[in-house]
Amino acid sequence: MCEALKTQYQVNEEIGRGRFGTIFRCFHPLSNEPYACKLIDKSLLADSTDRECLQNEPKFMTLLSPHPNILQIFDVFEDDDYLSIVMDLCQPHTLFDRIVNGPIPETQAALLIKSLLEALAHCHRMGVAHRDIKPDNVLFDSADNLKLADFGSAEWFGDGSTMSGVVGTPYYVAPEVVMGREYDEKVDVWSCGVILYIMLAGIPPFYGDSAAEIFEAVVRANLRFPSRIFRNVSPAAKDLLRKMICRDPSRRFSAEQALSKFITFCRRSLRVRVSR
Template sequence: MDTVYYHNLFTVCSRQDKTKSFALKCLKKKHIVDTKQQDHIVSEKNLLLECKSLFITRLYRTYKDRKYVYMLMEVCLGGELWTIMRDRGCFDNNTTKFFVACVVEAFDYLHRKGIVYRDLKPENLLLDAEGYVKLCDFGFGKKIGHGRKTWTFCGTPEYVAPEIILNKGHDLSADYWSLGILMFELLTGSPPFSGADPMQTYNLILRGMDMVEFPRKINKSAQHLVKKLCRDNPAERIGYQRDGLRDIKKHKWYQGFDWEGLINKRVSPPISPRIKNAIDSSNFDSYPKDNEEAPDEMSGWDADF
């Protein structure tokens, strides 16, 4: 295998076929145990192996040795959506519409399976070589089924739904709240609720979306959809009604959008990544390589890897 390093991922390709590449996620087992992340990693592995969607990064195989667990994944060389947004400041209406539509399709797939994602944010959205967005990082994902709640407090503070903060129990509708936050952030460059620390952020969230002043760059139909997604009452959120995500797809903001073309990859993405070859990681931020040798970890929590 030929490899190129970025963060805790390597891009790898076969020496026999240099055009076919993968992402190899390498995780130190000792660090996972020290931070009590075993259940998250096992859950992520199981969920990703079950998911086969154009809008979710594929996990092909897992491996382990004495020091690491490894996930061989679909490579997305277009980089993180967060990096692109940071460099551009924000996105226009049509660009945001495309990216959010990719997430809607990912959620449609997950929610049919009774899986709640719970970690939507631009950092967890990757662009493939064509510019289509894929959901990655399923450490907070959980299979809860339909009509059931879960009580784990998790997520990125700016994206956490009010019922999670209040420990009332949450279900698939928590993902619709985060979809509204994502829309707002992509259109403006910053989330609607952001305090100096997590507690201040949570207090702002609990005041509700009606207290947020929308910039003029968010048009009326986009404002309407954000507010429908971010209703305080989870049962009232668009996407959670009887017609499910079809209500989002039929919303005025998406009038004329080619959903079938999106699913069949006939829609031209608004951003086309520049990629030189199958292991070109230049669209990702570079990180210093971790040269510290990982210690052995043999407790056996990774038996199924």
């Protein structure tokens, strides 16, 4: 653990563990504010891709902060052995834990996806594509505010450049990524659309018994709305899903378009008062 971290924060109990590091609860002695500290063991970074992810997370989180729906970074400490990132303290359960047991009401799904689209639109305005949008990377703070996290796979596209490389998680990755084509930031919109579909249906739109089968289903992109599952889902929600989970990226909504459409959808179809 970095000595500089220990001199500025009191590090307490472990609250989570990931592939490369451990998350601890900590607090600042002067302000007495609680935070989370992600301690990354550099010895576990096996290749250049892992090391790039290590540097991406604090770089992009710093660029994108502050935003009410993006996990905020407060301090970074690094030595030869560890990288320590002090950030928002969130609840132990992610969006995945909220949706794993089946569909959730459309009004609740609308508010969650609106917050996620707010975060995504901000990322894209700043020229950053997340590239690994999935429920596991969506957290909630103590006030239950949604926080987009894990920018290890993020990429800069602000100069108008396209991106490449198979990055993401099978159920949520866009078809152009699977096919090895160059792509733009709309891959994130596809992933958000898949999350919305899962929240409303309780199942993913494209699935299989293996990663290869899932990828094949994603590439076909045969989007369906089974009547027995979607009988209580509004036409407005299904229309939005078609525009977000659109196989042709040139016709797929941008994050800004999806957010604008979603605000109209919330106001007119769900009668939920929202403001940008």
